[in-house]
Amino acid sequence: MLARLQQFTTLGLLALALGWATFFIRNGSPRLAAIGALVIVFGYALFLAAEFVMLWRVNRSDPTPRASVWQHVVAWWGEVMMAPRVFCWRQPFRSQAVPDSLPAGTRRRGILFVHGFVCNRGLWNPHMRRLRELGVPFVSVSLEPVFGSIDAYPPIIDSAVKQLELATGLAPVIVAHSMGGLASRAWLDAFQADTRVHRVITIGTPHHGTYLGQWAMAPNAKQMKLGSDWQKRLASREPATRYGRFTCFYGHCDNIVFPATTATLPGADNRHLAGIAHVHMAHHDEVFKEALRWVGSSSAGAAGTEAGATLAR
Known part of the structure; x- marks a missing residue:
């Protein structure tokens, strides 16, 4: 859809x-x-600029170190260049260009990619191409309905986790962007699946909501309002130890999820990405290296140095 x-x-x-x-x-x-x-x-560049003005104002009260004006400008330009590649090419026309990779007989830990709001599996094409070259198994989902409740997504994630479990015999690493991190937490809660995931890496996920959520219309977007009742109910059911399985990437130039620290979790390995905007953050070298580290890839170091060129594909 x-x-x-x-x-x-x-x-x-x-x-x-x-x-x-x-x-x-x-x-x-x-x-x-x-x-x-x-x-x-x-014209979309003007809308992005308005988002950066808002995040600059809202982040003034956030404990995350403030971004400089130049960092905001560079992050805005990076998002201006990234957005058409994602929303006008990879997702609409190339979402099936890189099929899931589940090599027969593999014993390597796999990765499950979970996209965010108004995205599909095409978001991850550069990462998936690189993982195919490295021989790392992966599955990437497209969450439907696009404008439904986040509570509808756990069965989709569970089915993908089962594919990786059957193919590798190992619990996968989940790499989730934006709303995908909340969907992954909802899956952990719905299926009590802590033993079925090796690591959860979230990227710009509004764990505590986002300022932009106040204008939300769709059910899943409303669930991402700052401090929404849905978030509070989910957090109340989560065991205190669960967040120790998380690496949370967040940034002071995230133009969708702000204030910046709303993308962090207590007890998680919270990693600040300076000067990087929301969609661009999903393709940052550090995110790719972190994913490879948790699947135990011996190619993690080399991949990190090559990832920048690969992500431009």
């Missing part, structure tokens, strides 16, 4: 930009044609 929706959005914007440009060129206004087409195609 999401791939089709993003295909429609991408092609619709391109068609609108082309129609605008054609109309004004034919009417002798090439400058207006160019300006209008650029605004249609790159």
Whole structure:
């Protein structure tokens, strides 16, 4: 569903930009044609800029070290460049380009990828290509319904975990971006599955909600409001020892999940990624190296030095 929706959005914007440009060129206004087409195609950069202004203001009261103006600018530009690759190419047109990899007879620990809000498995294409080269088993899910409750996602995650368990005989590592971290916690709670996961790595997950959640409309987005009742009920059922299984990446330039420390958990290995925005964070070298470390890959060191070039694919 999401791939089709993003295909429609991408092609619709391109068609609108082309129609605008054609109309004004034919009417002798090439400058207006160019300006209008650029605004249609790159207008999202203005929305991203507004998010960065909000996070700068909200993070003033957060204990995380504040980002400099330059760090905000660099993070904004990184997200401007990353967003079209993810939302206009990988997810709408390439979500099935890298199939799950479960080599027969493997005894290597695998990785389960869980995406976030308004995303699908295409988000992880660069990581999945690299893991295939390294021979690390992986499964990547697409959470449906896209705008449903997070409580609908644990069975999807459980099915994927079972695939990895059957293929490898080992509990997998979960790598989850944004809402995917909450879905993973909901799975742990629903199936009492602590012994069935080796490590949970969350990236920009609104464990305690996000400031932007106050404008949420969809059920899963409403569950990500700051301090939502859903979050409180989930936390009340979780054993104190569970968070010790988590590595939580968070950042002071995360333009979706802020204040910054809402992406951390008490007792977890909380890792601050400085100067990196929300979607870009999922493709950071340190995240990839951390995942390889927990699957016990001997290639972790080498992969870390090569990951930057790989993630650009």
